[in-house]
Amino acid sequence: MATDFLGRILRSDLPSPADSPELFEGVLTRRVFAFLIDCVIMGAAILVITLLAGILGVFTFGLTWFSIPIIVPLTFIAYYAVTLGSPSRATLGMRAMDIILTPTRSAPLDGWMAMIHVVIFWLSTSILTPFILLIGLVTGRRQLLHDMIVGTLMVRRSPMERHWADHARTGSTI
Template identity: 55%
Template sequence: MTQDYADARPYLPDPSTAPELFEGVLTRRVIAHLIDLAVIGALLMAVSVVGLILGFLTFGLAWAAMFLVVPGVIVLYYGATLGSTRRATIGMQMMDIVLTPTRGQPLDGWMAILHAGLFWVTFWISWPISLLFALFTPRRQMIHDLVVGTLMIRRSPMTRHWQNTPRTAFY
């Protein structure tokens, strides 16, 4: 007997019963990603200026460290924003979306970093497939969402949805 994906995880919001949680999520994710790229770019510019100055003061040693500092800034950005209680990067907050775990485990900094890392890997391999994949999943989940066990939904209607859902449905 086959079981529908929505029935297998009754504690997750269903697009047929709570469409407001999924309204425009994919478009919002794309715009949030562009905003996050701008924020990360600004952070990297600031780190680069500091690295440039420190490179002159340390006779080039700080320039060699930039190969570790640049990825570190990106990892810290995702870990600090997605791993926070808001569960959203700056771009996601601006676009009113939030990252929600689907497997009953908490979304901590390490899970956020894993989510972001898998996003970049799947996005670099083939971004059209990654976006198209989300069009064919009922909850608009991308490949990395399914692997890590997360769900992206709208924040503002989420509060109303959880208040109206019985507590016994959650882990």
């Protein structure tokens, strides 16, 4: 039985870079571009919501203007919780870059786990940028710090679907 760096038991069906290198090929580069795509999407959403709050503030005698400081964090958390917590387990940027977030333990990847993932991601990014990418260069599965803490793994979607189909068909344990 394999364990993560905190001693928690990992799923037995997790892919290995040695057995399935196509799952991890270019994952760090794809993550960077997915992040940039997501930033553009969230930036547009924040702009629209802020403009709406500003316009509505005129009609509500300024009451909605009090919501403007919390628009950015709520948009980020909601975007990641809705996209990562969905059955696709990927943001719009991740879908465009053909990557998916997979839990490394038996717990499902739901909205709560996605929200925890994004909060730890933004905390680690704000403190350690760009060093969080260096961690991915030395871990076998290209996991970043927040992936290891939360218990997730980022892999390429299309090869991963073939991997799980082969795994289900053969019933083998990696």
